[in-house]
Amino acid sequence: MASSMAIKTLSRSPLSCSPFRKPFSSLLRLVSYSTKSDDDAIPTAGISRPLSDILKELNKKVPDSLVKLRIEAGFNIKYIPWHIVNRIMNLHAPEWSGEVRNITYSADGKSVSVVYRVTLYGTDAEIYRESTGTASVDDPGYGDPVQKAEAMAFRRACARFGLGLHLYHEDLL
Incomplete structure (x- = not known):
C-alpha cells in the first residue's frame, strides 16, 4: 500500500487548494473544535496520520458559526459552504x-448532475467516497449550474466521511 501511495499523483480540483496558503493559526481560528475536554482538543496538523485519526476529526460537529441557512421549496436547509468544507478538509x-x-446533462437539458470523488490518504490506508450533486x-443564483452541482457533490462526498453529517439528522437528536 505504501509503495502505491508514493508514486500516486494527487489530483486537486479547483475546489481544493494548498493547506498552507494561509497561516495555520488562521485556519484554527476559522475551524475551532476546541472544548474543555482533552479528548476534543484542537488537533495538530493532519499530515502523516492514520485514517482513524483523520475520520475522528472530520466526524466532530461543525461549529454553528460556520453553518449557513437557505430556503429551498419553503424549507430551511442548513449547509456548510464548499469553501468552508475545503478548509476543514485541508486542516x-x-x-x-x-x-x-x-x-451529465438531463435529457431535456434542464439540469446537470456531477459525480465527485474525495480521497483521503492516511499513513495506513487510503479511502474514497463519491457523491452526486444536481443543479x-x-x-438564477450565483455561479453556473456545473459549479453548483460540483459544490453540492463535493459537500456530500465529504459528508460520507462524516464532515457535517450531523446537519442531516440533527432533528432526530
Missing part, C-alpha cells in the same frame, strides 16, 4: 484529493 486531512468523475440550468 484535518491535508492529504485529501478531489476530482470530478462525471458531468437546474435555470437557477
Whole structure:
C-alpha cells in the first residue's frame, strides 16, 4: 500500500487548494473544535496520520458559526459552504484529493448532475467516497449550474466521511 501511495499523483480540483496558503493559526481560528475536554482538543496538523485519526476529526460537529441557512421549496436547509468544507478538509486531512468523475446533462437539458470523488490518504490506508450533486440550468443564483452541482457533490462526498453529517439528522437528536 505504501509503495502505491508514493508514486500516486494527487489530483486537486479547483475546489481544493494548498493547506498552507494561509497561516495555520488562521485556519484554527476559522475551524475551532476546541472544548474543555482533552479528548476534543484542537488537533495538530493532519499530515502523516492514520485514517482513524483523520475520520475522528472530520466526524466532530461543525461549529454553528460556520453553518449557513437557505430556503429551498419553503424549507430551511442548513449547509456548510464548499469553501468552508475545503478548509476543514485541508486542516484535518491535508492529504485529501478531489476530482470530478462525471458531468451529465438531463435529457431535456434542464439540469446537470456531477459525480465527485474525495480521497483521503492516511499513513495506513487510503479511502474514497463519491457523491452526486444536481443543479437546474435555470437557477438564477450565483455561479453556473456545473459549479453548483460540483459544490453540492463535493459537500456530500465529504459528508460520507462524516464532515457535517450531523446537519442531516440533527432533528432526530
